[in-house]
Amino acid sequence: MSGQPNTRLSDLFGLAGWSKGELARLVNKQAAAMGHPQLSTDTSRVRRWIDTGEIPRDPVPRVLAALFTERLGRVVTIEDLGLVRHGRNGKRQDGGIEEHPDGVPWAPERTAAVLTEFTGMDLMLNRRGLVGAGAALAAGSTLSSAMHDWLHTDPALKADAPVLDDPLHADPAGFDRYEAAPIGSQEVEELERSVEVFRAWDAARGGGLQRKAVVGQLNEVGGMLAYHHPPHLQRRLWGVAANLAVLAGWMSHDVGLEPTAQKYFVIAAHAAREGGDRPRAGEALSRAARQMVHLGRPDDALDLMKLAQTGSGERLQPRTKAMFHTIEAWAQASMGKGQAMRRTLGQAEDLFVSDRQDAEAPDWMQTFKDEDLYGMQALAYRTLADFDPSAAAHAQYYAEKALALRVDGRERSKIFDHLSMASACFIADDPEQADRFARLALMSMGSNSSRRTWDRLRQMYQLTAQYAEYPKIHQLREEIRSALPTPRAKGGSAQA
Numbered sequence: 339m340s341g342q343p344n345t346r347l348s349d350l351f352g353l354a355g356w357s358k359g360e361l362a363r364l365v366n367k368q369a370a371a372m373g374h375p376q377l378s379t380d381t382s383r384v385r386r387w388i389d390t391g392e393i394p395r396d397p398v399p400r401v402l403a404a405l406f407t408e409r410l411g412r413v414v415t416i417e418d419l420g421l422v423r424h425g426r427n428g429k430r431q432d433g434g435i436e437e438h439p440d441g442v443p444w445a446p447e448r449t450a451a452v453l454t455e456f457t458g459m460d461l462m463l464n465r466r467g468l469v470g471a472g473a474a475l476a477a478g479s480t481l482s483s484a485m486h487d488w489l490h491t492d493p494a495l496k497a498d499a500p501v502l503d504d505p506l507h508a509d510p511a512g513f514d515r516y517e518a519a520p521i522g523s524q525e526v527e528e529l530e531r532s533v534e535v536f537r538a539w540d541a542a543r544g545g546g547l548q549r550k551a552v553v554g555q556l557n558e559v560g561g562m563l564a565y566h567h568p569p570h571l572q573r574r575l576w577g578v579a580a581n582l583a584v585l586a587g588w589m590s591h592d593v594g595l596e597p598t599a600q601k602y603f604v605i606a607a608h609a610a611r612e613g614g615d616r617p618r619a620g621e622a623l624s625r626a627a628r629q630m631v632h633l634g635r636p637d638d639a640l641d642l643m644k645l646a647q648t649g650s651g652e653r654l655q656p657r658t659k660a661m662f663h664t665i666e667a668w669a670q671a672s673m674g675k676g677q678a679m680r681r682t683l684g685q686a687e688d689l690f691v692s693d694r695q696d697a698e699a700p701d702w703m704q705t706f707k708d709e710d711l712y713g714m715q716a717l718a719y720r721t722l723a724d725f726d727p728s729a730a731a732h733a734q735y736y737a738e739k740a741l742a743l744r745v746d747g748r749e750r751s752k753i754f755d756h757l758s759m760a761s762a763c764f765i766a767d768d769p770e771q772a773d774r775f776a777r778l779a780l781m782s783m784g785s786n787s788s789r790r791t792w793d794r795l796r797q798m799y800q801l802t803a804q805y806a807e808y809p810k811i812h813q814l815r816e817e818i819r820s821a822l823p824t825p826r827a828k829g830g831s832a833q834a
Contacts, residue, residue, distance in 0.1 A: 346420035358384040413459040454560035478638030482645040489649035533581045541748040545589025546787030556582040576613025620650030636669035656693035660686040664714035671718045674725035709743035716758040733762035764801035
């Protein structure tokens with residue numbers, strides 16, 4: 339007992355709208371459903387949890403997480419509730435203790451447990467048709483300050499995972515947890531191949547259709563990590579977990595589940611670091627930065643990119659550095675910093691060209707090709723064109739180069755390039771060309787489950803207003819209005 343109020347639990351308790359007595363009764367009922375009929379909680383205990391920071395024994399934290407998850411319609415973990423006994427505190431310079439914001443970083447032995455718990459809750463939401471929105475995104479500065487020292491040190495890989503008497507391993511009921519068993523190299527190879535399949539599907543069709551399958555696979559891997567494996571297998575398993583968590587985060591972002599996406603990116607960074615792959619951890623954080631730019635928070639994105647770049651270590655390949663710079667440039671463009679953006683894109687080009695690929699690129703970098711560099715350059719210049727219309731010509735140039743190379747089935751990227759081109763054409767006062775590229779994008783969007791493409795289409799739609807009297811553009815506006823899905827509330831959705 340800390341003697342201090344548990345502000346996290348108090349805030350979520352207020353959002354849930356229960357009375358303390360009602361929550362006590364729900365805990366007893368849920369615990370019985372999860373196989374703990376002997377558990378008995380009353381109002382005074384609930385009061386102590388909230389007002390004095392008392393942390394109840396297992397299974398109560400898991401029971402509370404399940405209740406709040408269902409009540410609020412988004413994943414709520416025991417970290418979110420402030421009910422973790424260990425791995426949450428860091429040392430201050432004065433020798434005292436301070437709590438890391440947002441529960442990161444957690445202790446190494448907690449990573450598999452956090453991964454399993456979060457995916458289990460996510461699957462429960464998915465199964466019951468609840469919407470994973472309503473939470474607030476952590477600021478980029480909050481995440482980067484909490485994770486800085488942790489990411490800049492290389493852990494010794496633990497060949498043995500969390501001990502099996504850990505509370506999270508005692509009773510998987512209520513979490514859809516996979517009943518794992520020790521595995522061998524063949525099973526790991528199959529998992530690695532499954533990542534490639536999911537990655538290709540996401541790039542072609544968007545994140546909405548396979549998100550649940552990826553989360554389920556990640557949940558299984560979390561169970562596997564709870565067993566003792568030889569170091570070489572454990573390291574590869576952590577790599578699979580990192581890749582799947584990035585995919586789960588990217589798919590969640592793609593369909594507008596923003597707080598859920600951010601949590602997966604943080605889990606991915608943890609998993610990569612546990613496996614000793616700091617560049618992969620940095621790339622996971624760069625995804626969180628891209629998410630921030632998309633949501634109109636470029637300053638947060640720059641905070642995250644600084645950590646991604648410095649925390650990735652010396653093994654970062656030039657092509658990965660180039661990709662990082664394109665994200666940084668997009669954030670700078672979103673702030674109207676044209677000179678800085680151009681300088682950063684120049685650095686990205688130099689790094690990309692300098693990569694002679696003497697060393698084999700990691701699997702998660704296989705899709706950053708010439709067309710992806712051009713596509714990001716087009717996006718940065720198109721974004722800058724909102725501040726400086728002369729940048730639209732550069733956006734058209736790079737979008738055309740990207741589209742000429744889009745032959746590998748990654749339809750979502752092609753849609754984004756078409757929209758960058760269309761927007762740039764409108765800004766450059768070329769509505770005829772803009773109409774052509776906008777229709778090419780619209781034609782493909784019906785078979786894609788990416789909400790991000792619709793967000794970008796809404797941005798482009800705003801540029802059509804000054805050409806509304808043109809017959810073709812008037813018709814285009816009508817078609818876009820009829821095709822656009824209803825935007826969700828701002829809580830966790832992407833903003834147009």
